[in-house]
Every structure is written in C-alpha cells, then in structure tokens.
Amino acid sequence: MATTDIGAADRRAGVEALFARKRLLSFGLPGLILAYFVYVFFAFDIPGLAERARMDNAAILVSDAYSYKTHVTRDNRTGGITVAVEGEAKGTYPEGMTPDWLEMTGADSARVALPGGHQARIDGETSVFTVPGYGEVSLTASRRGIDMQLPTEEVPDWISASSSRVTVTTEAGRMIVTKARTEVYRYSFGWELFWFTLDSPFYGKSLGELAALAVSSDRLVEGQSNIAAMVSDVWTNKMWRHGDVLWALFETMLMAFLGTMGAALVALPLAFLAAKNFTSFASIRFGVRRVFDFVRGVDGLIWTIILSRAFGPGPLTGALAILITDSGSFGKLFSEALENVDDKQIEGVRSTGAKPMQRYRFGVIPQIMPVLLSQILYYLESNTRSATVIGAIVGGGIGLLLTQAIITQKDWEEVSYYIVLIVLMVILMDTISGWIRRRVIKGSDGGH
Amino acid sequence: MADITAGAGRGAEDIRDAYMAMTRRKRMYGGIILAIFVVLMVSGFRLADGRNAGGFWDGITNIFQFPSEVVAEAAENAANLPGLMWKFLPSLIETLNIAAASTLIGAMAAVVLSLLSTRGLARWPRLVGLFRRIMDIMRAIPEIVIALVLIFILGGGPVPAMIAIAFHTAGALGKLFSEVNENASLQPVEGLHSVGANWTQRMWLGVIPQVAPNYLSYGLLRFEINIRASAILGFVGSGGIGYDLKNAFSWGQGRYDEVAAIFILLFLSIVFFDQLSSHYRNKLIGRA
Missing domain, CATH: 1.20.5 (Single alpha-helices involved in coiled-coils or other helix-helix interfaces)
Structure with a gap:
C-alpha cells in the first residue's frame, strides 16, 4: 500500500x-x-x-512598369521639335511621322492632346498648358528666364516654379520648361515598341494586318520574305533587345546545367572514395570528406570571386562556380547514398565473376540511381535561381542584364520584363525536372 | 507429354527472345540518352567557353594566381589579421542576423501557408490550390530580384535582403512543411474539433506539436542556406559581410589582407553553423 x-x-x-x-x-x-x-x-x-524609404521611387517604379512616356521636346536655343519615346535616341520618331495625339501645327509649333481634356501647346518660345477647371498656364522661355502667366494669383502646388525652371505636373501629363528646352511628357499604357521599333516597316500595324502581310507575296523589305523580316525586326528590336535577352536567359540555364551536371560527374567517383563500404582506408575517406567540407564551406560567393579573377566575366565562370560549390554537396549526399546500398545485389553480381567496374555498374549504380537523379534534378532547379545571382556577380546571363537595368533606375519596364522571364524560366525548369523525375524514377523503380 | 514440353520450350524461347529484345531496347535507349547528354555537355561547354571573356584553357593555368596573391598578402600582414577580423565582426553579425530574422519570419509565414494548403487541414479547402500556386510563385522568384527592387525603394542596408530572403523562404519551407503536415495524424485535430476548438486552436494544439521537430529540422537547414544567400546579397548591394567583401575586393592589390580576413570569417561561420545545424538535425530526426 x-x-x-x-x-x-x-x-x-x-x-x-x-x-x-x-x-x-x-x-x-x-x-x-x-x-x-x-x-x-x-x-x-x-x-x-521610414525616413530613408523613397516612396516616390516606388511610385515611379510601379507606374513605369505598366506605362511609358513620350517626350515632345522643343529646343529653345536652335528651335525645332522632336518626338521620342522615353526621350531615347532609339525611340525617336523619324521626320514626317507623328503619334496620332500630336498635331504639328507648324515647323516650330505643335499641339499635344492629353487625357481628360488637358492640352499642351507649343508655339515657339511660348507654351501653354490647359488644365480643365483651372485655366491656361502660359510659359515663355527667354534668355533671361521663364515668364509664367497664371489665371490665379496663387501658384498651385502642382506647379513648381523658379526663375530658370518651371514644372507642371498633372495626372494627364507633365510639362517642363527651362531656358534650354521645353518638354511635354505624355503617358501611355503598355510597354512601348515591344515588337517593332519606329524604323521598322511593320510598326503600328494591327495583328490582322501583320497576318495578312505574313502570307502576302509583296515584300516590304527587299530580298526577305515578310515573315523573316518581321522575325528579324523583333529579334533585333533596339529598345528591348529580345535577341540578347533570350541569349542571356539561355546562358543562365546553360550555367545551371553545366554546373550541376559537371558537379555530379566530379562528385560521383570521389563519393566512392568517401563511402565506408567502398574504401577501407580510413585516412583516404577522412581526406576526401574534408575536401568536400572545405569546398562546401568556402561559399559559392567566394568561389565565384576567385573564378571570375581567373576566367573573366561570362557564363563559363558562373558554371564553374556552381560546379565547384555543388561538387562538395553532391559528394556528401552521394557518399551517404552509397553507404546505404544493399550488399546482396553486389554479391550477386560478383558471383557471376564480374570485375570491380562491372560490379559498380550493375550492382551499385542501379541502386543509387533514383536517389542520385532526384538530388541532381533538385539542385538543377535551385541552381537556375542561383545562376541569376551568380550571373549578376560574374557578369553573365540574365542576372547581368537585370542589374544593369536596375542601376539605370529608369528602365523599370525592362526590369519587369526580365522578372517575368526569370520566373517563367524557373517554372519551366521546375516543370521539366518534375517531368523527368516522374518518368525516370518511376520507370527505374518498375524495372528493378 | 511431348506436346507439353515442346510448348513449354517454345514458351521459354519466346520469353527469352522477348527479354533479350527488351534488354537491347533498354540498352539502346540508355545509349541514346547518354549520347545526347555527352553532346549537350560538350557543346554547352564549348558555347559557354566561347561566350566567356577569358577562355577555359587560359584561365585554368592562372586559377591559383589570385588565391596565391591573397594568401601572400595575408601572410605578409599576418599580425593584422585578427584585428581585421575583429573589425569585420559587426558585418558578419549583421549577415547572420539577416539570415536568422528572415528564416524566422519566412518559417512563420510558411507554417500558415502550409497549413492552408494541406488537404484535410486547410481552413478553406477550396483555396488549397490557390495557396499552393502562391507558394510556387514565391519560390520561383529569385531573391536577388526582390532585393534589388527593394534597394531602389528602401535604400541599401539589411532590410531589403531580409525581406527578399524571407519571401523566398516562406515559399520554399511552405512546400516542405505541407509535405510534413500530410503525414500528421488527424485524430488530435478531430478530438479538438469535438470539444469546440476553432481552426487556430486545432492547428496550434493538434498539429503543431506533432510536426514541430520536422519543422525545426527543415528550418535549421534553411538557416544554413540563408546565411550563404545573405552573404551573396550583400555583395550585390545590401549590407553585411558581402558588402565589405565587395569593397575590400574593389580596392585591389594592397587590401587583400582584408579580403583574406573576410574569407576566413565567412568560411569559419559557415562551417560552424553547418556543423551545428547537422548536429541538431540528427538529434531531432533521431527523436522524432
């Protein structure tokens, strides 16, 4: 009790x-x-x-990602009006060609129709910005400065004015007048000149017209069928550089592929040396394992830097950086898989008089193949993402283009284009590797 | 009798022929796949070599040039190294903090996302697919993309890297966690349901205790990966040891002792956390 x-x-x-x-x-x-x-x-x-955050930058980023602006510029020193998409030389409208919202009323005067009833008129040195419900803002640029005429006494807060520069900012558009030039920005929805640039004969044609042109036999470009001319115009588009971008994307995938597969090829023989049941010398095992640990411990970042010194910028450097880093991880994983193999199969193969290489080929490899393959495919997926970062450091692939576009801080539509492409690339690689994994691993399970 | 043996003999022959044909076909497929693989590797290598600024065969000869310069300079100023390592310790701590904070935030988001996307546990069973797609997209966006965009808005520093890594971590861990959740027993959940527990209580008291060891093990593995990621992101512009490495590196020769000090710090901390996490993971998996 x-x-x-x-x-x-x-x-x-x-x-x-x-x-x-x-x-x-x-x-x-x-x-x-x-x-x-x-x-x-x-x-x-x-x-x-909160103080450091630049919310205006965020606003620029978001609006630039889905819209673009066209600059109508008058040079106030020499006269003459030019129209250019994003103010870039490669987006300049050629002589005699204007967007439909612009009316050239003279050699040195133009009328820009802006959304919501807004309007901007340039007439030599004088320009007038009409805001519905407010009136006309009249600005005259001269050698002495800018003369501003307003319908009200007070300067509204959407006009920022000094003697040398006046900026009128509205939702519909923007006008900037300095002594050197008068500029009107008109915002439009979409990605500008995505397919054809202004110098292409196919610019501004609708999808139906393009389809009709594609099958028609009269050629817009001498010595080239229309389809070939279209493809080449899109491929060499100077604004978006589709050809270069796709090459860069391909380079990134190449880096991931070469690096991952190369790492697997290097790691597999070394893994035999690091596995207890295949190498009886403890010192060799210890040595190889420490090599794996060292290679993994010296991070991918450090390998990337060291290799970019030796090989210069480019995809090969990125591939080698992935190769070296991952051969450490693969070595570790593969040797663990090798230590788990079933000896009975190897003995069975040995009993038929197989030599060591044959024993490995028929007794060991079929057993570890599913593990090996799924690890390799998993790393291939993750390396597609890493190759973007590594490309940014070594200067190759889509990572380089992305960092360049972000550094300019104005081509956000290109940044969003690259981001979309990167995400699509990653999803594509995931899908391919998932498909291979299902096919091969299930297949080999059934085969044994 | 004779008939039967003859029939059996023919049957065996058929089987043997079929087997040999299958083996030949398998070998042929294997050979074709191997050949395609070799062609891909060789042509890929040649292509990458051609598009690289420096060729492979030139580069391989001076691969040890830069490391030997670094080692030589570090050896020259060996007395400075501990001081330099001390100088860079705060940046290392920042890098580790980025990794730890982003792993924690990412893991917490991943727990919620994974519970919402596991059949049988989801709060809104119709939205399981939606939450899975959300996690797929979170996983697919590389960290550098988010980090670079956020650096433009928030300025340099650790926060953009932290958010970027946490975002990716939430997607990556969410998938692993939901695989763990699928193996959780539903009995405690049903028991809690019968006494009127709401969804949060059922998950917190019925599911989390079952899966916590596996969560922790994956979380530790992710922490290890995130240390590397936060070092790399530092190199492209947000804070931490990667940023110092970039600066020391761009000074060029004469400052390689700083590069060496950072290499050593980074190497030691990665090896340390690698060992630590694999030790605890073994313990957790052993116990579970």
Whole structure:
C-alpha cells in the first residue's frame, strides 16, 4: 500500500515537472523570438527606415512598369521639335511621322492632346498648358528666364516654379520648361515598341494586318520574305533587345546545367572514395570528406570571386562556380547514398565473376540511381535561381542584364520584363525536372 | 507429354527472345540518352567557353594566381589579421542576423501557408490550390530580384535582403512543411474539433506539436542556406559581410589582407553553423 502511494506521488511530481517544462517552453520560446525581433528591429534601424524609404521611387517604379512616356521636346536655343519615346535616341520618331495625339501645327509649333481634356501647346518660345477647371498656364522661355502667366494669383502646388525652371505636373501629363528646352511628357499604357521599333516597316500595324502581310507575296523589305523580316525586326528590336535577352536567359540555364551536371560527374567517383563500404582506408575517406567540407564551406560567393579573377566575366565562370560549390554537396549526399546500398545485389553480381567496374555498374549504380537523379534534378532547379545571382556577380546571363537595368533606375519596364522571364524560366525548369523525375524514377523503380 | 514440353520450350524461347529484345531496347535507349547528354555537355561547354571573356584553357593555368596573391598578402600582414577580423565582426553579425530574422519570419509565414494548403487541414479547402500556386510563385522568384527592387525603394542596408530572403523562404519551407503536415495524424485535430476548438486552436494544439521537430529540422537547414544567400546579397548591394567583401575586393592589390580576413570569417561561420545545424538535425530526426 505504502509503495503504491510513493509511486503515485512520484508520478504526480513527474507530471507536474513535465507540465512546468511545457509551460516554460510554450511561453518562453515565443518570448525569446519576440525579444530577438525587438533586437533586430533596432539593429536594422527599422524606425529610421521610414525616413530613408523613397516612396516616390516606388511610385515611379510601379507606374513605369505598366506605362511609358513620350517626350515632345522643343529646343529653345536652335528651335525645332522632336518626338521620342522615353526621350531615347532609339525611340525617336523619324521626320514626317507623328503619334496620332500630336498635331504639328507648324515647323516650330505643335499641339499635344492629353487625357481628360488637358492640352499642351507649343508655339515657339511660348507654351501653354490647359488644365480643365483651372485655366491656361502660359510659359515663355527667354534668355533671361521663364515668364509664367497664371489665371490665379496663387501658384498651385502642382506647379513648381523658379526663375530658370518651371514644372507642371498633372495626372494627364507633365510639362517642363527651362531656358534650354521645353518638354511635354505624355503617358501611355503598355510597354512601348515591344515588337517593332519606329524604323521598322511593320510598326503600328494591327495583328490582322501583320497576318495578312505574313502570307502576302509583296515584300516590304527587299530580298526577305515578310515573315523573316518581321522575325528579324523583333529579334533585333533596339529598345528591348529580345535577341540578347533570350541569349542571356539561355546562358543562365546553360550555367545551371553545366554546373550541376559537371558537379555530379566530379562528385560521383570521389563519393566512392568517401563511402565506408567502398574504401577501407580510413585516412583516404577522412581526406576526401574534408575536401568536400572545405569546398562546401568556402561559399559559392567566394568561389565565384576567385573564378571570375581567373576566367573573366561570362557564363563559363558562373558554371564553374556552381560546379565547384555543388561538387562538395553532391559528394556528401552521394557518399551517404552509397553507404546505404544493399550488399546482396553486389554479391550477386560478383558471383557471376564480374570485375570491380562491372560490379559498380550493375550492382551499385542501379541502386543509387533514383536517389542520385532526384538530388541532381533538385539542385538543377535551385541552381537556375542561383545562376541569376551568380550571373549578376560574374557578369553573365540574365542576372547581368537585370542589374544593369536596375542601376539605370529608369528602365523599370525592362526590369519587369526580365522578372517575368526569370520566373517563367524557373517554372519551366521546375516543370521539366518534375517531368523527368516522374518518368525516370518511376520507370527505374518498375524495372528493378 | 511431348506436346507439353515442346510448348513449354517454345514458351521459354519466346520469353527469352522477348527479354533479350527488351534488354537491347533498354540498352539502346540508355545509349541514346547518354549520347545526347555527352553532346549537350560538350557543346554547352564549348558555347559557354566561347561566350566567356577569358577562355577555359587560359584561365585554368592562372586559377591559383589570385588565391596565391591573397594568401601572400595575408601572410605578409599576418599580425593584422585578427584585428581585421575583429573589425569585420559587426558585418558578419549583421549577415547572420539577416539570415536568422528572415528564416524566422519566412518559417512563420510558411507554417500558415502550409497549413492552408494541406488537404484535410486547410481552413478553406477550396483555396488549397490557390495557396499552393502562391507558394510556387514565391519560390520561383529569385531573391536577388526582390532585393534589388527593394534597394531602389528602401535604400541599401539589411532590410531589403531580409525581406527578399524571407519571401523566398516562406515559399520554399511552405512546400516542405505541407509535405510534413500530410503525414500528421488527424485524430488530435478531430478530438479538438469535438470539444469546440476553432481552426487556430486545432492547428496550434493538434498539429503543431506533432510536426514541430520536422519543422525545426527543415528550418535549421534553411538557416544554413540563408546565411550563404545573405552573404551573396550583400555583395550585390545590401549590407553585411558581402558588402565589405565587395569593397575590400574593389580596392585591389594592397587590401587583400582584408579580403583574406573576410574569407576566413565567412568560411569559419559557415562551417560552424553547418556543423551545428547537422548536429541538431540528427538529434531531432533521431527523436522524432
């Protein structure tokens, strides 16, 4: 009787201790995480972030990603009006060609129709911006400065004016007048000149017209069928450089493919040396394993830097960086897989008089193939993403184009184009590798 | 009797022929795949070699040139190294903080996403597919894309990298977590349901305790990956040790002792956390 009492008391004490521990864990752990976040909050200076954050940049980014602006520019020193998409030389409208919202009323005067009833008129040195519900803002540029005429006494807050520069900003468009030039920006929806640039004979044609041209026999470009001319105009589009972009995308995939497969080829023989059941010399095993650890520990970043010094920028450097880093990881994974193989199959092959190479080929490889393949495919997927970053560092592939486009801080439509392409590329690689995995691994399971 | 043996003999022959044909076909397919693979590798290598600024065969000869310069300079100023390592320690801590914070935030988001996208546990069973697609997209966007865009808006510093890595982590861990969830027993959930627990309580008390060890193990593995990622993101513009490495590197010769100090710091911390996480993962998996 007494013994059971003690037993019950012990159990009770044990349960209470367990509850106390659980209570501590369930309150202590969230508390600890919270404390860490508070520390990070101040370590990363998040209160100061609100000041540093450039929300105007965010607005530019978002609006630029789905719209573009066309500049109508009058040179106030020499006269003459030019129209250019994003103000770039490669987007300049050729002589005699204007967008339909622009009316050239003279050699040195033009009328720009803006959305919502807004209008901008350029007439030599004088330009007039009409805002519905407010009136006309008249600006005259001269050597001395800018003369501004407003319908109201007060300058509204959407006009920023100084003696040398006046900016009128409305939702419909923008006008900037300086002594040197008068500019009107008109915003339009979409990605400008995505298929054909202005110098292409196919610019501005609808899909139906293009289809009709594609099958028609009269040629717009001498010595080339219309389809070939269209493809070549899109491929060499100077604004978007589709050809270069697709090459860069291909380079990135090439980096991932060469790096991953090369790493697997290097790691497989070394993994035999690191597996307990294939190498009886402990010192060799130890040495090879430390090589794997070293290669993995020297991060991909460091390998990338070292290799880009030796091989210069380009896809090969990126591929080699992936190859070296991953051969360490593969070596470790493969040697673990090798240590788990079933000896019976190898003995069976040996009993038929097979030599060592044949034993590996028929006794070992079929056993580890599914594990190997699924690891390789998994790394191929993840390396497609890494190759983007590595490309940004070594200067190759889509990563390079992306960083370049972001550094200019104005081609956000190109940035969003690249992002879409990168995501599509990653999804494509995931799909291909998933398909191979299902086919090959299921197939080999059935075969054995 | 004779008939039967003859029939059996023909049957065996048929089987043997069929088997040999199958083997030949398999070998042929294997050979074709191998040949395609070799062609892809060789042509891919030649293409990459051609588009690289420096060729492979030139580069391979001076592959040790830069490391030897770094080692030589580091050896010259060996006395400075501990001081330099001390100087860069705060950046290393920043890199580790980026990795830890983003792993924590990403993992917390991943827990919610994974529960919402597991059949049988989901709060809104019709939206399982939607949450899965969301995780696919989160996984597909490389960290550098988000980081670079955020650097433009938020300015340099650790926050863009943290958000970028956390975003990717949420997608990557979410998928692994939901695979874990699928193996969780539903009995505790049903038990809790019968006493009137709401969805949050059912998940928190019925599912999380079952799967926590596996979550933790994946989380540790992810932390290890994120340390590397946060070092790399530093190199392209957000804070931490990667940024210092880029600066030290762009100074060129004469500052390679700093490069060496950063290499050593990075190497040691990666190896340390690698060992630490694999130790705890083995413990967790052993216990589970």
